[in-house]
Amino acid sequence: MRRANPWTVFSATSTGVVAVFLNISGVNVALPTIARELGASAAQSSWILLSYMLVTTVLVLAIGRLADIVGRRPLYVGGYVVFTLATAVCALSPAPEVLIAARTVQGVGAAALVTNTTALLTDSFPSGSLGRGLGLNATVAAVTQAVGPLAGGAATSWLGWRGTFLVTLPICLLGLIWSVLVVPRTPARRGPRERFDVGGALLSTVALAATLLALSPDVLAEMGLSGSGPVFGAVASLVWVVFVAWQRRRASPLVDLAVLVHRMRGPLYAAVLLNAAAQYAVVVLVSLVLQSTGRVDALAAGLLVSPLAVGTTLGAVVAGNLVGRLPARTLVTSGSAAVLAGTVLLAVVLSPDGSYWPVLVGLFAVGTGTGLFMTPGTSLLMLTVPATQRGIANGVRSALQNVGFLLSTAVALGVATSGLSGSARADAYAGALSAAPAQLGAFADGVRAALVVLAVIALLALLACAVLPGRRPAPTTTATELQEESVP
Numbered sequence: 001m002r003r004a005n006p007w008t009v010f011s012a013t014s015t016g017v018v019a020v021f022l023n024i025s026g027v028n029v030a031l032p033t034i035a036r037e038l039g040a041s042a043a044q045s046s047w048i049l050l051s052y053m054l055v056t057t058v059l060v061l062a063i064g065r066l067a068d069i070v071g072r073r074p075l076y077v078g079g080y081v082v083f084t085l086a087t088a089v090c091a092l093s094p095a096p097e098v099l100i101a102a103r104t105v106q107g108v109g110a111a112a113l114v115t116n117t118t119a120l121l122t123d124s125f126p127s128g129s130l131g132r133g134l135g136l137n138a139t140v141a142a143v144t145q146a147v148g149p150l151a152g153g154a155a156t157s158w159l160g161w162r163g164t165f166l167v168t169l170p171i172c173l174l175g176l177i178w179s180v181l182v183v184p185r186t187p188a189r190r191g192p193r194e195r196f197d198v199g200g201a202l203l204s205t206v207a208l209a210a211t212l213l214a215l216s217p218d219v220l221a222e223m224g225l226s227g228s229g230p231v232f233g234a235v236a237s238l239v240w241v242v243f244v245a246w247q248r249r250r251a252s253p254l255v256d257l258a259v260l261v262h263r264m265r266g267p268l269y270a271a272v273l274l275n276a277a278a279q280y281a282v283v284v285l286v287s288l289v290l291q292s293t294g295r296v297d298a299l300a301a302g303l304l305v306s307p308l309a310v311g312t313t314l315g316a317v318v319a320g321n322l323v324g325r326l327p328a329r330t331l332v333t334s335g336s337a338a339v340l341a342g343t344v345l346l347a348v349v350l351s352p353d354g355s356y357w358p359v360l361v362g363l364f365a366v367g368t369g370t371g372l373f374m375t376p377g378t379s380l381l382m383l384t385v386p387a388t389q390r391g392i393a394n395g396v397r398s399a400l401q402n403v404g405f406l407l408s409t410a411v412a413l414g415v416a417t418s419g420l421s422g423s424a425r426a427d428a429y430a431g432a433l434s435a436a437p438a439q440l441g442a443f444a445d446g447v448r449a450a451l452v453v454l455a456v457i458a459l460l461a462l463l464a465c466a467v468l469p470g471r472r473p474a475p476t477t478t479a480t481e482l483q484e485e486s487v488p
Helices: 006-038 042-070 072-092 096-124 127-159 162-166 169-182 198-214 217-222 229-249 265-279 282-292 298-322 328-349 357-382 387-416 422-429 437-466 479-486
Strands: none
Touching (some): 006 042, 006 096, 006 162, 006 169, 006 298, 042 072, 042 096, 072 169, 096 127, 096 357, 096 387, 127 162, 198 229, 198 387, 265 328, 265 387, 265 437, 282 298, 282 328, 282 357, 282 387, 282 437, 328 357, 328 437, 357 387, 422 437
């Protein structure tokens, strides 16, 4: 079979990374304007963010396994189509309800894109250069995160909040066309094709959704289900038990449990979850505080939070160059330590009327730590699984990362607004607390408390990294190398 050029594949997947991360980081900055102009309630403002993340999280396991069976190309290209159409609907949404629905569909497309990107790169790059490819992929994501708040802030200031979605559409269309042309088909498997585990997919979706709701009391309150967290927790526990039993009985399970029960992957998966939960909500919290006093607009807020993404870019570049030279445990542990230091600093210095400089330093530390963790962590994970399980292995990683993102957002926003009245919570999301000094002070205290919670999670991530084995595992064979071996 003709070998796909790995850098051509990289160019295609990079457009997907840019589209997804530009959308995410832009919406985070534009949220106050969206809430204000659409007249969104506090609950609706939260769900503009949470609906996207919830759907992405519950689908990545099923999509990852389906890609292993039917091929990554159709799932990736199909995800691009869905994401592009949903982005257009987001830009045209006349009401909060329509925007939330469109963001939900957008999450379906994003799940197909993010689940397959790493697996496509791992299939295409030889193991010797995989670290470089994944490092550059992380760099593209980091640069996009750096540009995203600026682009989102500028689009919101000049074009209104709809511009946040409109600037993504040309990238989506270009990426879709290029992906159709260059993304390779997965090499055909020998022997009978495995059957997709529909029951496992349904069970995992229910279990993940129940788990997320059980751990998000503020989200339940916004749904009118206050106090029902223990009920969802019990449902989640029961469904997870059934899921594990189901997987053990299946000849072709959704998740081969051996992927999880591994001395390297187990702690690494835990670190992925905890690092995502520790760092993701930092931009939202800082952006809301900066805009809550009316001192800065969306564009200025985008500029002020950009050190986090700049740090992520630098960390990813450094980690990409050091993968293979230093033990992965050293890199991921250093990254987790930097995230911890940054969140602690932000918890101490962030204030509506305080100096910006210490905040910029804290954001840069969080970003640098994130970049140092991402590349070696992903490379280490993907090199410890065979090519036929990379989709689901990365699906598990993406699911855990998205669970972390969702919990970070739900818990941080819940803690940050816990001391506010209902109307003041809506004003906080809309960046309109400057007229109520008492409520502004309560919000600032809540944000600091939320950052303390994130710092505790970052400490747990550091501990998970510290127990990783020190030796680098022998790499498994990539799909590219399998293709080369099959050529007579």
